Amino acid sequence: WMLVGVPQVIKNFRNIDGLAGVSFLLLLQWAGGDVTNLAGALLTSQLKLQIYLACYFVLTDTVLLTQYVIFILRRRKRREE
Numbered sequence: 435w436m437l438v439g440v441p442q443v444i445k446n447f448r449n450i451d452g453l454a455g456v457s458f459l460l461l462l463q464w465a466g467g468d469v470t471n472l473a474g475a476l477l478t479s480q481l482k483l484q485i486y487l488a489c490y491f492v493l494t495d496t497v498l499l500t501q502y503v504i505f506i507l508r509r510r511k512r513r514e515e
């Protein structure tokens with residue numbers, strides 16, 4: 435479960451159009467859950483491993499959201515041409 439986002443990240447790096455079927459709302463909800471998980475881990479002084487893992491998930495979400503924005507910008511640019 436720790437590598438849940440990695441296959442999607444790799445697929446997107448190889449072919450950014452792979453994000454065509456991914457919902458932006460899903461990515462936002464996923465990121466929101468991971469951010470609140472990190473906040474909860476920090477506020478309750480959880481083990482360092484739990485905090486590091488929460489940071490990892492937030493980082494993965496950030497990469498996926500960045501890839502999604504790049505995908506949208508490229509698609510918009512293609513439509514303008």
